[in-house]
Amino acid sequence: MGFLIDAAVRATVVLGLAWLAAALLHRSSADVRGRIWRAALAATALLLIPVPLPEAVRISSTALADVAGVSTGVTGSVPLLQTIWIAGFVLLLAQLAFRLAALIRLTRLASPFQEPGVLMSGSIVTPITWGAHHPVILLPTYALDCKASTYQAMIRHERAHIERQDWLWQILAQCVTAAFWFHPLAWLASARLRSEAEHAADDRVLADGREPSSYARQLLDIVRRVNRTAPQAAIAMIRRPGALESRIAAILDSSRTRSSAAFRTRVTVVSTAACLLLFLAACQSARLYRVAQVQTPPKVVSKVEPGYTEDARSSKIEGTVVVSLEVDAQGRAKNIRVTKPLDQGLDQQALAAIEKWRFAPGMKDGKPVRVAATIEVNFHLR
Numbered sequence: 508m509g510f511l512i513d514a515a516v517r518a519t520v521v522l523g524l525a526w527l528a529a530a531l532l533h534r535s536s537a538d539v540r541g542r543i544w545r546a547a548l549a550a551t552a553l554l555l556i557p558v559p560l561p562e563a564v565r566i567s568s569t570a571l572a573d574v575a576g577v578s579t580g581v582t583g584s585v586p587l588l589q590t591i592w593i594a595g596f597v598l599l600l601a602q603l604a605f606r607l608a609a610l611i612r613l614t615r616l617a618s619p620f621q622e623p624g625v626l627m628s629g630s631i632v633t634p635i636t637w638g639a640h641h642p643v644i645l646l647p648t649y650a651l652d653c654k655a656s657t658y659q660a661m662i663r664h665e666r667a668h669i670e671r672q673d674w675l676w677q678i679l680a681q682c683v684t685a686a687f688w689f690h691p692l693a694w695l696a697s698a699r700l701r702s703e704a705e706h707a708a709d710d711r712v713l714a715d716g717r718e719p720s721s722y723a724r725q726l727l728d729i730v731r732r733v734n735r736t737a738p739q740a741a742i743a744m745i746r747r748p749g750a751l752e753s754r755i756a757a758i759l760d761s762s763r764t765r766s767s768a769a770f771r772t773r774v775t776v777v778s779t780a781a782c783l784l785l786f787l788a789a790c791q792s793a794r795l796y797r798v799a800q801v802q803t804p805p806k807v808v809s810k811v812e813p814g815y816t817e818d819a820r821s822s823k824i825e826g827t828v829v830v831s832l833e834v835d836a837q838g839r840a841k842n843i844r845v846t847k848p849l850d851q852g853l854d855q856q857a858l859a860a861i862e863k864w865r866f867a868p869g870m871k872d873g874k875p876v877r878v879a880a881t882i883e884v885n886f887h888l889r
Contacts, residue, residue, distance in 0.1 A: 514554040517787045522692035536764040537706030544700040546780035563879040564804045599685035606740035632733045635741040636665040657725045667711035668742045673704040710765035803870040805834040813860035816852035824850045828857040828884045836875035838866040857884040
């Protein structure tokens with residue numbers, strides 16, 4: 508969990524700065540703000556990639572057990588916080604997979620519309636689009652009763668989403684939210700990304716010459732028919748009726764900037780996100796020392812020996828569990844994780860024991876510092 512907590516702290520910096528930038532650029536186009544949220548979510552996803560630890564202090568420990576003896580420790584178990592995070596992560600990913608499966612079934616049952624690449628379904632109440640390689644647009648059946656200008660506005664709006672690849676970014680946002688489900692800024696970023704995508708698609712419709720007041724009336728005509736939420740895994744023209752007020756105000760605001768982000772702006776957004784990631788990585792590296800960088804490496808002053816589990820004993824499992832960690836300036840083990848597993852139960856026994864170890868911290872220039880360490884726990888049966 509240490510790695511995830513560290514990633515969450517850095518995600519707070521990234522997403523917090525994105526929120527500030529988007530707020531300061533509230534008079535810029537929705538496309539610019541949307542690209543800020545895209546870059547922030549992509550950077551947050553990259554934070555989940557583990558950064559290799561520097562050269563570490565190597566420490567060995569041996570756990571012995573009699574084959575016929577009684578277990579010397581509790582049976583292996585996953586820590587509570589890790590269990591809670593895994594449950595939330597798996598639940599949200601399973602929910603996304605279920606929604607995608609439902610969307611596939613809905614698309615297969617849809618019938619062709621009079622426009623190429625457009626399908627019609629009686630199971631939806633608002634136009635939607637989804638898909639990456641072969642994106643599809645689905646219109647509700649009531650589109651047949653609408654004026655040509657109305658359903659053409661629907662199609663243009665959804666095609667704007669396809670041109671912007673909004674569905675792919677929405678899926679990325681949902682995956683990031685699944686990993687950081689406990690982080691309110693992750694949910695905020697996902698919601699703001701979706702909101703700015705709708706505003707940007709509206710801007711593209713208006714850029715094609717459609718009258719703002721006419722387009723606003725067409726949206727109001729659609730929202731009157733919306734009596735339930737749209738499929739969550741798709742990009743919906745109107746997700747819920749209550750969310751339309753700000754869009755109508757933006758559509759009718761003649762002073763609003765509607766142009767797409769210039770190439771220079773896009774490069775600036777991406778470069779800023781990349782520099783922020785490098786800065787955060789540099790800050791992390793600066794706090795963590797290699798063994799060759801310290802005058803005195805950390806040493807174990809007290810330790811708890813890991814015990815065998817009944818399952819490992821009965822299966823006569825022997826071998827080595829390699830654990831990486833950081834010894835902080837107070838001599839405590841932090842960011843402990845298994846880098847070479849042996850058996851799930853024995854792996855957890857090693858982690859649980861090392862959490863209780865105490866060290867004399869590494870010293871640099873007369874001060875205690877944080878140092879990377881690797882512990883090899885050897886499990887043997889007597």
